Structure formats: structure tokens, C-alpha cells
Amino acid sequence: MQQEKQLQNMIRFVYGNVPYYHKLFKELKISPDDIRTLEDLRKLPILTKDTIKANWEDFKPANLASMKYYKKTTGGSTGTPFEFRFSKPDRFLSVSILYRGWSYGGYKLADKMVFLAGSALNVGTESSIIKKTHEITRNLKKLSSFDMGIQDMENYTKIINSFNPRFLRGYASSIDFFAKHIDKKNEQINFDAVFTTSEKLYPHMRKNIENVFSCDVFDGYGLYDGGVSAFECQEHNGLHIDTERSIMEIVDENGCQLEEDTGSIIATSLHNFAMPFIRYDTGDMGHIIEDQCGCGRESRLLKEVLGRSVDILVTPEGKQVHGWFFLYIFWEYCKGIKEYQVVQISLEKIVIKIVPDDDFDEKQLDIIRSVIYNKSHGWIIEFNFVDSIEKTTAGKHKFIISKLND
Numbered sequence: 001m002q003q004e005k006q007l008q009n010m011i012r013f014v015y016g017n018v019p020y021y022h023k024l025f026k027e028l029k030i031s032p033d034d035i036r037t038l039e040d041l042r043k044l045p046i047l048t049k050d051t052i053k054a055n056w057e058d059f060k061p062a063n064l065a066s067m068k069y070y071k072k073t074t075g076g077s078t079g080t081p082f083e084f085r086f087s088k089p090d091r092f093l094s095v096s097i098l099y100r101g102w103s104y105g106g107y108k109l110a111d112k113m114v115f116l117a118g119s120a121l122n123v124g125t126e127s128s129i130i131k132k133t134h135e136i137t138r139n140l141k142k143l144s145s146f147d148m149g150i151q152d153m154e155n156y157t158k159i160i161n162s163f164n165p166r167f168l169r170g171y172a173s174s175i176d177f178f179a180k181h182i183d184k185k186n187e188q189i190n191f192d193a194v195f196t197t198s199e200k201l202y203p204h205m206r207k208n209i210e211n212v213f214s215c216d217v218f219d220g221y222g223l224y225d226g227g228v229s230a231f232e233c234q235e236h237n238g239l240h241i242d243t244e245r246s247i248m249e250i251v252d253e254n255g256c257q258l259e260e261d262t263g264s265i266i267a268t269s270l271h272n273f274a275m276p277f278i279r280y281d282t283g284d285m286g287h288i289i290e291d292q293c294g295c296g297r298e299s300r301l302l303k304e305v306l307g308r309s310v311d312i313l314v315t316p317e318g319k320q321v322h323g324w325f326f327l328y329i330f331w332e333y334c335k336g337i338k339e340y341q342v343v344q345i346s347l348e349k350i351v352i353k354i355v356p357d358d359d360f361d362e363k364q365l366d367i368i369r370s371v372i373y374n375k376s377h378g379w380i381i382e383f384n385f386v387d388s389i390e391k392t393t394a395g396k397h398k399f400i401i402s403k404l405n406d
């Protein structure tokens with residue numbers, strides 16, 4: 001089995017090159033030969049973000065200087081910002097897997113697609129020229145889900161009508177919201193398929209999107225940091241779990257693999273040699289099933305990914321802002337921030353709870369404040385420093401919350 005061969009390769013690599021794992025194997029009195037199959041993985045403990053942060057230097061492979069890699073920050077879908085390295089070959093692989101995932105919905109390379117998702121904060125690294133080149137060479141257009149006022153959406157409608165794309169991709173809640181707008185305005189926009197990503201796609205959202213845009217919806221799941229991904233096929237029986245880049249395990253609270261149940265999504269990277277994660281806790285929960293899909297693909301099915309629910313916030317100016325706007329802010333300015341939670345208390349007031357780390361610098365708050373001010377002049381931002389943020393029953397906290405409809 002190809003996946004197990006890659007696993008053995010990775011295990012030998014981390015034992016020989018990554019101090020953290022070398023020590024861990026010694027402590028557990030096991031050798032690389034003890035980890036040969038997917039079942040063998042249970043001999044190793046679950047790896048948490050806290051462990052990685054606490055052993056940061058020990059996660060650097062001895063030959064890191066000779067590798068090509070990117071530095072990435074993930075806001076995580078759990079509100080725990082986190083920096084990691086992403087090797088170049090692994091990134092290429094991730095892109096080809098993404099394209100294959102879209103192909104389940106009929107996408108072919110260079111087909112026109114519109115994105116309705118997070119956009120640069122205009123303070124980040126990607127200049128607008130680079131962004132435009134990206135858009136032209138890849139035949140896609142990016143619309144911001146952080147700006148969804150009526151005027152913005154009318155603009156988006158015009159752009160879509162003149163660009164005439166086959167596909168729409170983006171955050172489930174943003175596409176659902178946009179679909180409602182199109183419906184209300186009695187506009188007509190059709191796609192060949194809609195791809196939703198990054199957050200929970202509720203059945204009512206799927207139905208609404210399908211009705212308004214007269215096409216099927218294909219849900220997808222993917223994580224930068226864990227390297228795991230899964231995509232829905234035309235049978236819509238669940239999301240097919242990809243096996244080339246990583247191993248995805250669904251485990252119970254004792255770290256035991258589940259064959260058919262809900263548990264934590266655990267990722268083992270098979271190609272990210274710049275920062276290998278073995279049994280990494282993604283912070284997400286998934287429901288795995290034993291059914292075989294009628295499409296003929298043999299990969300395992302993830303029926304559902306849980307706990308990816310994000311609220312949409314509203315500015316006093318009446319603009320809808322997808323909650324991930326704040327996740328993007330903490331992607332950029334995560335230094336010294338252990339955890340955070342954003343709560344919209346009223347139309348005017350946003351409370352941001354922060355669990356600071358030792359190296360937290362208060363100057364970051366001014367920058368964060370100014371990025372938010374660019375989005376809405378009306379919001380009053382209050383920062384609260386706390387020791388911890390209470391978890392919900394799923395063992396994780398919802399990190400962007402709107403109390404407007406309570």
C-alpha cells in the first residue's frame with residue numbers, strides 16, 4: 001500500500017532528522033520499524049499545537065537549511081493561531097489534489113471560477129498586481145466575503161455576469177447569503193457547480209444554493225497545517241478522504257482509531273519534510289462511515305465535518321462581514337496570542353477576548369484596531385485579557401460569535 005510505504009519513509013526521516021521525534025521514540029522505547037502500518041500509528045501519542053509550540057526548536061529537521069519551504073500561519077478553525085513550515089513539493093501536491101477534488105464536480109483545468117471567500121486585509125504581503133496576475137493566469141476572480149453589503153453584492157453580480165464563470169467556490173455561509181440576495185432581487189445566475197469550503201454546510205444552505213444557482217453543491221474540507229483533505233463526489237454520499245499527501249485518522253478521546261463514528265480529525269503528513277506532523281490534532285471533529293460510495297472511488301468517506309460553524313457579523317453601516325475576517329487578522333498578527341474569541345455584543349460593540357502568551361506585545365492591538373477600523377468606522381472594539389476561553393461540548397470553542405439574534 002502506497003500510503004504505508006510513504007509513512008515508513010516519513011517515520012525513518014523524522015527519527016533520523018527531527019530531534020523531537022528522535023527523543024520521543026527513545027522515550028517510548030520504539031524504533032522506526034515499529035511503525036509500518038496505519039494501525040501502528042496508535043503506538044504514538046497525539047500531537048497538539050501546545051506541544052509543538054513548547055518544543056519549537058526540536059521540530060526543525062537537521063537539514064532544514066537545504067530545503068525549499070514557505071512559512072505559513074494558520075488561524076486554525078479553533079481560534080488558536082499557529083505558525084508552521086510548508087515544503088514546496090508538498091504545496092505543489094496540495095494544489096493538484098485541490099484540482100482533482102474540483103474535478104469531481106466537473107471542473108477542468110483553466111475553467112472559469114469565481115471565489116467568494118476571505119480576501120487580503122490590504123496590509124498583508126500580496127500586492128494587488130500579484131493578485132491580478134494570479135487571477136488572469138488561473139482564470140479566476142476573487143470576490144471578498146468580508147464586504148457583503150447590498151452595494152457590494154450588486155457589484156459582484158455584475159462581475160459574475162460579465163465574467164461568466166462555470167463555477168463558484170467559497171465559504172458556505174457567504175455563498176448562502178449571496179444566493180439569498182440574488183433570489184430576493186429576482187436575478188438569474190447559473191453555475192455548473194458550486195464548491196463550498198472551510199465551514200459547515202448546513203442542509204438548508206445546500207438546498208438554497210442549489211435552488212438559486214440551479215446546480216449541485218460539492219462540499220470540501222482541507223487544512224494547510226495538517227495536509228488532510230476530502231472532497232464530495234457527484235453521488236453526494238460524503239467526502240472522499242485523500243490519501244496521497246497525508247493520513248487522516250478519526251480517533252476517540254483515548255487516541256484509538258474509529259471505523260465508523262464521530263471523533264477528532266488527526267493528520268499525519270507524508271510529504272511535508274520541512275515540518276513533519278505525526279498524529280497532529282487538527283482541532284476539527286469528523287464523522288467517518290464504513291459505506292462504499294457508488295461512484296467507484298475506493299477512498300474512505302467522511303460523512304460530515306463538525307464544529308466549523310462561523311457567524312456572520314454586521315457593521316453599524318449595515319454591511320455583512322464573514323466572521324473569518326477576524327481569523328485573517330489573527331493569521332497576520334498572531335504573535336504572542338495563544339487563543340482568542342471575537343463576540344459581537346451589539347451592532348456597535350465587538351469584544352475580543354485574548355489569552356496572551358509570554359511574548360505578547362501590546363502594540364499589536366493598535367494594528368488590529370486599525371485593520372478593523374478600515375472595515376467599519378462604527379464598531380467600538382474592546383479587548384479583554386483572559387486566562388482561558390471556555391470550550392463548548394465538542395471540546396473546542398466557537399471563536400467568532402454574533403449575539404445579535406439572541
Ligand SMILES: [Zn+2]
Pocket residue numbers: 233234235236237240293294295296297
Ligand atoms: Zn463517490
